[in-house]
Amino acid sequence: MFTKRYFDKTADGQSVFLFENSNSNGIKVQILSYGGTVVSLQVPDRQGKIRDVVLGYDTLKSYENQDKYLGALVGRCANRIGGSCFSISGKRYLLSSNENKNHLHGGMTGFDKKIWADQIEGENLILSYLSPHGEEGYPGTLTTKVTYSLSEQNELCITYEAVSDLDTVVSLTNHCYFNLNGHDSGKIEGHFLKINGDQITPVNREMISLGTSLPVADSPFDFREFHPIGERIHDTHEQLRIGGGYDHNYILNGQGMRLAAELMGDESKIKMLVYTDMDGMQLYTGNFLKGAPAGKNGAVYQNRDAVCLETQFLPNAVNCPDFPSPILRAGENYHRQTIYRFETIE
Numbered sequence: 039m040f041t042k043r044y045f046d047k048t049a050d051g052q053s054v055f056l057f058e059n060s061n062s063n064g065i066k067v068q069i070l071s072y073g074g075t076v077v078s079l080q081v082p083d084r085q086g087k088i089r090d091v092v093l094g095y096d097t098l099k100s101y102e103n104q105d106k107y108l109g110a111l112v113g114r115c116a117n118r119i120g121g122s123c124f125s126i127s128g129k130r131y132l133l134s135s136n137e138n139k140n141h142l143h144g145g146m147t148g149f150d151k152k153i154w155a156d157q158i159e160g161e162n163l164i165l166s167y168l169s170p171h172g173e174e175g176y177p178g179t180l181t182t183k184v185t186y187s188l189s190e191q192n193e194l195c196i197t198y199e200a201v202s203d204l205d206t207v208v209s210l211t212n213h214c215y216f217n218l219n220g221h222d223s224g225k226i227e228g229h230f231l232k233i234n235g236d237q238i239t240p241v242n243r244e245m246i247s248l249g250t251s252l253p254v255a256d257s258p259f260d261f262r263e264f265h266p267i268g269e270r271i272h273d274t275h276e277q278l279r280i281g282g283g284y285d286h287n288y289i290l291n292g293q294g295m296r297l298a299a300e301l302m303g304d305e306s307k308i309k310m311l312v313y314t315d316m317d318g319m320q321l322y323t324g325n326f327l328k329g330a331p332a333g334k335n336g337a338v339y340q341n342r343d344a345v346c347l348e349t350q351f352l353p354n355a356v357n358c359p360d361f362p363s364p365i366l367r368a369g370e371n372y373h374r375q376t377i378y379r380f381e382t383i384e
C-alpha cells in the first residue's frame with residue numbers, strides 16, 4: 039500500500055508530497071507529486087544488497103532547477119516535434135519552442151514540472167493532471183491520469199490514460215535514468231542491453247526525426263542480442279556522432295504488450311525487463327547528464343552514468359505520415375502501459 043507524506047513546497051508555494059510503497063521482496067519505490075517523479079527505486083541485487091537503481095535528487099529545489107527530466111512523467115508529447123508545429127485536420131498549431139526552434143518533451147513547462155493530484159487505492163497510486171486547452175500550444179483540455187503500481191512479481195507498472203475535448207497529440211512516458219549497479223556507481227557502459235527492435239528512426243542534426251527508418255543490422259545500433267552499452271558507443275556512425283552517443287528511438291517489433299528491452303547491471307546482476315504496448319522506445323545514454331545539480335547523497339552525475347528507456351510513439355510522428363499517428367481524437371480514451379520488471383541473474 040502506498041503511504042503519503044509531506045515533502046516540501048515549490049518555489050511558488052505549492053505543497054508537494056512523497057509516496058512510498060514496497061513489496062515483500064524488498065523492492066521499494068518513492069514517487070513525488072511534482073512531475074509524478076520516481077525519486078528512488080530500491081532493488082535487492084544478486085547478494086541481497088539493496089541498490090537504488092534510479093538517479094534522483096534529495097531536494098525539491100534540485101528538481102525545480104534542472105532540465106534533465108530525472109524520473110519524471112513527460113507530456114503531452116514525449117520527444118521532439120520539429121519546428122514546434124503540427125496540423126490536425128488542416129488546422130495548424132504552434133507549440134512553445136524550448137530547444138532552439140523545436141519542441142521537446144512537452145515544452146517550457148511540461149508535465150514533468152506540474153503538481154499532480156493524488157489518490158491512493160491499495161497498491162495503486164493514481165496521479166491526475168488537467169492540462170488546459172492551449173497549454174504549450176496544444177489544442178484541447180486534456181484530462182490525464184497516470185497510475186503507478188508495484189507488484190509482488192517485482193513489477194513497477196505505469197498505466198497512462200487521457201481524454202481530450204478536442205483532437206490533440208498525446209505521447210506520455212516516464213524519464214527514469216537507470217543505473218542497475220546503483221545511482222552513484224558511475225558509467226553504465228558495462229551494462230548489457232537487448233532491444234526488441236529491428237529499426238531505429240534516424241534524426242537530423244537538430245535531433246529531429248524525419249519520418250524514416252534505418253535497419254539496425256550491421257550497425258552499432260543492433261541490440262537484438264545482448265551487447266554492453268559501451269561496446270560500440272564510440273563508433274563513427276553518423277547517427278552516434280549526432281546524438282553524442284545513443285539518443286535514438288527504436289521501432290519496437292510486434293504490437294500490443296510485449297517485451298521491449300532487457301537491461302543487466304554488470305556488477306549488481308540486477309536485470310530489468312521492459313514491457314510496453316507503445317510503438318517506440320528511446321534509448322538515451324545520458325549523453326547530456328553532466329551539469330545536473332548534485333544528486334542523492336551528494337552524488338555527482340556525469341555523462342553516461344545512466345540509461346533511459348523511454349517508451350513512446352515514434353518521435354515527431356505527428357509530422358511524419360508514415361509513422362503511426364499519435365493523434366488522440368476528441369472523446370477517445372488514451373490507454374497505454376509500460377512495465378519494468380526486476381530479476382537477478384546468476
Ligand code: GAL
Pocket residue numbers: 105106107117142245285286320322326346348
Ligand atoms: C531525452 C532526449 C535527449 C535529452 C534528454 C533530456 O529523452 O532524447 O535528447 O533531451 O531527454 O536531457
